[in-house]
Amino acid sequence: MSFPGIQRSTLQAIGGTPLVRLDHVVPEGAAQVLLKLEGGNPTGSYKDRMALALIEGAERRGVLRPGQRVVEYTGGSTGSSLAFVCAVKGYPLTLVTSDAFAPEKTRTMRAFGAEVIVVPGEGGQVTPDLFARMRQEAHGIVEREGAFWADQFHNTDAHAGYTGLGREILRQTESGGASVDVFCAAVGTAGMISGVSAVLRQAGSRARIVALEPSSSPVLTVGTAGPHRVEGIATGIVPPLLTADVLDEARTVDEAEARRMALRLAREEGILAGTSSALNVVGAIGLARELGAGHTVVTVAPDTGLKYLTGDLFEG
The missing domain is CATH 3.40.50.1100 (Rossmann fold)
Incomplete structure (x- = not known):
């Protein structure tokens, strides 16, 4: 592992986060699931x-x-x-x-x-x-x-912010001898999934891009918004940054299953992450089961579970 020299600003500490393979929560015979740990950014978030x-x-x-x-x-x-x-x-x-x-x-x-x-x-x-x-x-x-x-829901500068994330995923998977078969992630503003999708496609990747959302608020899949407790995603609208060319598919994930997965990630993988991260992992595992061994699904842990310790997420 290489380490940079002295950075002139904390802003230069953004990015460069690890991509790890999940070993314990992914069932045998499924594709490998790789998780980008964005909690390493300065505020603990992508x-x-x-x-x-x-x-x-x-x-x-x-x-x-x-x-x-x-x-x-x-x-x-x-x-x-x-x-x-x-x-x-x-x-x-x-x-x-x-x-x-x-x-x-x-x-x-x-x-x-x-x-x-x-x-x-x-x-x-x-x-x-x-x-x-x-x-x-x-x-x-x-x-x-x-x-x-700043207008995060409409500002197209958001795409530029996440192209670095897409380039990192490409470099990390290539250096690990893998190629991305599916990239999936839950949608809030859609800046991240749009930015990563653009990078993968510009690089010639044939990865399938799958948006995830809680089944309690299936705006992308059904057109119906509802209440939920997954922070940072499913804002009740189809975000303007989510243009038709970004996605291949949208899927729902059960929120209760995601909350159980947050606890499993902490206790089986040593990854302390929030509900949206766990929802991404549940969605990725579903796709990994369908693809089978020899394939790769990549998703993102948007932030650290340290932001959710006062709630009930990690009780049990």
Whole structure:
């Protein structure tokens, strides 16, 4: 393993995360499942990649001026990542979030110096109207203060943030003597699955791209939104960044099964990850069973389970 020299900024610590093979939770006779561990990024989330791309893209275009306030609505991981990037670059930041998300995320945003506005949720669940209410609050701040809206759901700079992730997957699988047969991941803004898909296809990969979502909110597969407790995904809409050329297929995963898998990942694989990571793994295992031995399914653990320790995810 090689290590870089001294980095001039914590922003350069983003990326370069490991890709590991799951040994214990994947059944015998299935394809190998490789998991990209994004918890190694500075805030413990792959959203660090996107946050840097959103801010630096705006800087290059001249739509974000020195000292201008940045605004975004967020389930927490994007907010934490934007708070980190804005702290390093010196931008004031206002984030709109909800008490439906893990309190660790709100505390992280405030620790980096962001102003945080909390929109009440309903029964601790991510409901179809929650993101609409958060978006309305953020829009009001932009109108009143002339702030720059990072706009993660529409900003195509998000793709650039995740091309590095796609290139890393290609290099890591090739150096390990494998090729990607399927790449699957749950969809929030869809920036990650879109960015990785573009890289794989530009490289000539024939990998199948599969979007995952909780069966309790099957917007992509059925067109119906519903409440759930998987943070960071299934926001109740088909995200604008998820264009028709990105996907080959969309599938649902049972949320209860994903929550059980989070515990298995910790206790059998030594991987402490959240519910969206576990949902990705459950979806990947289903695909691995169908493909069989001699194939490779790649998915992503978007963040670290350290963000979810105050909830009930790891009880049992």
